[in-house]
Amino acid sequence: MKKIILTGDRPTGNLHLGHYVGSLKNRVKLQNEGNYDEMYVFIADTQALTDNFNNPKKVRDSVIEVALDYLSIGLDPNKVTIFVQSMIRALPELTMYYMNLVTLARLERNPTVKSELKQKDFGSSIPVGFLNYPISQAADITAFNATIVPVGDDQLPMVEQTREIVRSFNNIYGKTLFEPKAVMPDNEVCRRLPGTDGKSKMSKSLGNCIYLKDDSNTVKKKVMSMYTDPNHIRVEDPGDTKNNTVFIYLEALSNEEHFKKYLPEYKNLDELKAHYEKGGLGDVLVKRFLYEVIEDILSPIREKRKYYEDNIDLVYNILKEGSRKANRHADETLKRVKKAMLIDYFE
Numbered sequence: 001m002k003k004i005i006l007t008g009d010r011p012t013g014n015l016h017l018g019h020y021v022g023s024l025k026n027r028v029k030l031q032n033e034g035n036y037d038e039m040y041v042f043i044a045d046t047q048a049l050t051d052n053f054n055n056p057k058k059v060r061d062s063v064i065e066v067a068l069d070y071l072s073i074g075l076d077p078n079k080v081t082i083f084v085q086s087m088i089r090a091l092p093e094l095t096m097y098y099m100n101l102v103t104l105a106r107l108e109r110n111p112t113v114k115s116e117l118k119q120k121d122f123g124s125s126i127p128v129g130f131l132n133y134p135i136s137q138a139a140d141i142t143a144f145n146a147t148i149v150p151v152g153d154d155q156l157p158m159v160e161q162t163r164e165i166v167r168s169f170n171n172i173y174g175k176t177l178f179e180p181k182a183v184m185p186d187n188e189v190c191r192r193l194p195g196t197d198g199k200s201k202m203s204k205s206l207g208n209c210i211y212l213k214d215d216s217n218t219v220k221k222k223v224m225s226m227y228t229d230p231n232h233i234r235v236e237d238p239g240d241t242k243n244n245t246v247f248i249y250l251e252a253l254s255n256e257e258h259f260k261k262y263l264p265e266y267k268n269l270d271e272l273k274a275h276y277e278k279g280g281l282g283d284v285l286v287k288r289f290l291y292e293v294i295e296d297i298l299s300p301i302r303e304k305r306k307y308y309e310d311n312i313d314l315v316y317n318i319l320k321e322g323s324r325k326a327n328r329h330a331d332e333t334l335k336r337v338k339k340a341m342l343i344d345y346f347e
């Protein structure tokens with residue numbers, strides 16, 4: 001069996017640190033290790049339209065923004081096929097056939113969809129397209145015969161739904177599709193990075209993000225106003241590091257090199273945490289350190305972004321060429337699917 005990696009992001013805004021630790025970093029690592037047959041990364045505009053159908057401009061503008069984010073974090077179009085979902089003609093057709101294999105009750109049970117429905121306040125007027133998006137995600141994954149899907153933990157129910165569809169399809173029509181496996185970061189805090197508000201996960205739709213393209217001042221402002229431990233009022237007070245967003249970010253982002261460079265009084269995060277928990281360590285010092293760590297990560301990303309912003313035609317060409325290549329693969333899968341379903345009348 002071929003090893004095929006596939007992941008995507010919704011063009012609903014720019015990519016943020018949650019994407020970086022939850023998925024992007026892993027993708028670049030996988031890309032550079034080269035231990036795969038094919039790797040696809042796509043911009044899920046069709047999916048973004050399911051809950052942003054009345055804001056097409058936002059989705060269109062975000063497509064190129066996400067592409068810029070991809071290239072600036074180091075995805076390499078010579079190694080990875082980067083494409084736009086709506087450009088792949090086989091996907092809506094596959095979705096249509098898979099819809100027969102899933103019940104409404106099953107879609108409503110999906111915990112990620114459930115919490116998103118609550119967030120979006122659809123009430124009883126849920127657009128069919130939105131509820132259907134896990135099925136369209138199954139089409140994305142299976143169209144490319146993906147076996148490995150690197151994601152954050154909110155996407156596990158989607159990959160599980162895809163596996164069910166694959167099993168059901170193969171049972172009825174004969175072995176045609178492959179079951180994918182979700183891959184999550186080893187570091188647990190990276191699977192669902194909280195937002196700067198400390199409440200829900202960092203999410204484009206919630207406005208609680210530090211974006212990869214944020215400039216230095218913006219990052220500083222966001223970090224300095226971050227949520228910490230509400231009971232850590234005076235410097236001498238013992239503080240909590242577990243439900244403290246600043247420490248959670250340090251857990252996700254910092255390493256011993258950062259300590260050597262920016263906070264040599266401490267050897268590593270454990271030492272810093274111990275001091276904070278004992279009391280005598282102020283929030284401002286910890287936040288300043290976090291700011292340095294984030295800057296260390298974002299500076300090279302910003303620089304690369306600038307190059308692609310100045311060469312935007314290049315970015316469009318990468319997407320166009322990637323979509324052309326992706327279509328070839330997906331067309332081939334659709335052909336096999338139709339053959340299995342006995343609807344290949346004129347072949």
Ligand code: ATP
Nearest residue numbers: 009010012018022151152191192193202203204205
């Ligand atoms: P939206 O609010 O529009 O849904 P989002 O910020 O949730 O946007 P997505 O495009 O839905 O981002 O997610 C893309 C990928 O990034 C998925 O694999 C998802 O699991 C991962 N991801 C998103 N947010 C986080 C987060 N806060 N921590 C870890 N991974 C995340």
Ligand code: MG
Nearest residue numbers: 010154203204
């Ligand atoms: Mg999301």
